[in-house]
Amino acid sequence: MPNLEGTSKKNLLLNFIVDRSGSMAGEKIGQVNASIREILQQIKDEDVCGADAELYVAVLTFSSGAKWVYNKPISIDNFIWSDLDANGITDMGEAFKELNNKYSKEEFFSDATHQHAVPVSILLTDGYPTDDYKKSLNILYKTNKWFIKSTKTAIAIGSDAKKEPLVEFTGNPESVFEVHNKHQLAKIIKTVTYNTVKIGSVPPERDSKTSKQDSINKKVKADMGIKDSNKNSSNISKNNGNNSSSTTDVDVDDLDW
Numbered sequence: 158m159p160n161l162e163g164t165s166k167k168n169l170l171l172n173f174i175v176d177r178s179g180s181m182a183g184e185k186i187g188q189v190n191a192s193i194r195e196i197l198q199q200i201k202d203e204d205v206c207g208a209d210a211e212l213y214v215a216v217l218t219f220s221s222g223a224k225w226v227y228n229k230p231i232s233i234d235n236f237i238w239s240d241l242d243a244n245g246i247t248d249m250g251e252a253f254k255e256l257n258n259k260y261s262k263e264e265f266f267s268d269a270t271h272q273h274a275v276p277v278s279i280l281l282t283d284g285y286p287t288d289d290y291k292k293s294l295n296i297l298y299k300t301n302k303w304f305i306k307s308t309k310t311a312i313a314i315g316s317d318a319k320k321e322p323l324v325e326f327t328g329n330p331e332s333v334f335e336v337h338n339k340h341q342l343a344k345i346i347k348t349v350t351y352n353t354v355k356i357g358s359v360p361p362e363r364d365s366k367t368s369k370q371d372s373i374n375k376k377v378k379a380d381m382g383i384k385d386s387n388k389n390s391s392n393i394s395k396n397n398g399n400n401s402s403s404t405t406d407v408d409v410d411d412l413d414w
Contacts, residue, residue, distance in 0.1 A: 168274035169210040169358050170230055171350070174252055175241060175348040176282035176314075178220040182243040185283060188339045194238040199234050199347075206278055207286055207338070210275075210358035219252035220245030230265060247288035249322060253293035253353060260303040277357045278306040279349055283314035286322055294325055308370045309335065310334070310377075313404070314342060320404050322404050331374045332406040334381075338413040345381065347408060352376045374405075381407060 173193060177186060187203055206212045213230035217223060218241055256278075259265050266274055277397065299303045311323035313335040324331045334349065336342045357370050378384070383405060 162274050166209065166211045167358075167360075168213060169354065170208060170213050170215060170274050170276040171233075171354060171357075172215045172217065172255070172256075172276055172278045174217045174219070174278060176220070176247060176249070176284065177241045177243045178246075178247040178284060178353075179244050180247075180284050180317070184339055186241055186243040187260075188342045189281060189346065190238070190262070191376045192343045193339040193350070197236065197238060198346040198351045200351065202260070205351065205355050206233075206358040209360065212358070213274075214219060214353045217252055217255055217259075217282050219248050219255075222248055222310075223251035223255045225255065225259070246287040247284045248274075249282065249287045250288040250290035250293040253290060253297055253326075256304065257293065257297050257301050260297075260307075266303060274303075274358060276303050278304075278307055278309045279353065280309070280311040280323065280326055281314060281346070282311075282323070283318045285319040291325070294322075298328075308353060308373060310353060310373065312336065312342075312345055312349065324404065329370065329374075332370060334377070335404055335406045337407070339399075341407050348377050348380045349373075352380065359382065364395065374388055379395045383407065 173336050181189075200206075200212070212233040213231055214236045215230040216226040218226065218240075220243070222245075226241075260276065265276075309327040309329075309332060311327050311333045313320055313323055313333060315337060316335075318335065320330075320333055320335070324330045327333055334345050336345050356369055357375065361369065386410060
């Protein structure tokens with residue numbers, strides 16, 4: 158990230174963490190590619206951050222291992238989405254290791270300006286980690302100040318996606334959204350990304366008791382037409398037997414996945 162000292166804008170880092178394991182092949186990864194490309198173009202065209210923030214984008218993928226698409230965050234003005242393919246297993250723990258490595262003063266936040274940048278993370282997956290994700294995630298939560306202060310949202314793609322790791326990643330079941338077909342996947346990616354950037358770029362209101370994460374969750378649910386079923390659960394569809402009762406299950410008429 159270039160040195161932006163002298164500007165009053167803060168830096169907002171939008172980081173996609175994308176499962177590209179074999180089970181994501183075909184329609185799922187195709188929809189992820191199309192939806193992220195489209196919403197980033199919309200955010201750029203509408204100048205969603207405006208005068209409040211400078212937006213940068215990073216992409217971390219994981220399958221058999223984990224890899225950054227670019228070695229450093231790219232300004233939204235210069236960012237080009239490279240289509241992802243899908244193969245291999247689901248090394249989510251390796252992704253968390255990479256996140257810890259890059260969320261550091263030696264890497265993404267290497268100068269005085271960017272040490273105060275605000276990261277926002279969006280995790281997309283359709284399965285269950287095949288490695289020891291808990292160890293890497295515990296290190297993030299115990300030692301990484303950028304990860305701790307970041308907003309974190311997860312999208313569970315299909316009924317086979319295990320919710321426990323996603324709830325652990327976000328720290329909040331209200332921040333995990335489950336979808337079951339390509340139309341809902343497209344809509345949730347765009348809705349989460351747009352609102353995360355828009356809310357994340359605005360300075361917090363003085364004395365506000367609502368966190369940015371809560372504001373994002375509330376706005377996403379409103380835009381998706383989701384209502385909380387009770388105070389502790391926003392699941393409005395039938396429990397699918399996969400520990401989804403405490404996460405946000407987008408209601409659909411047809412379940413393709």
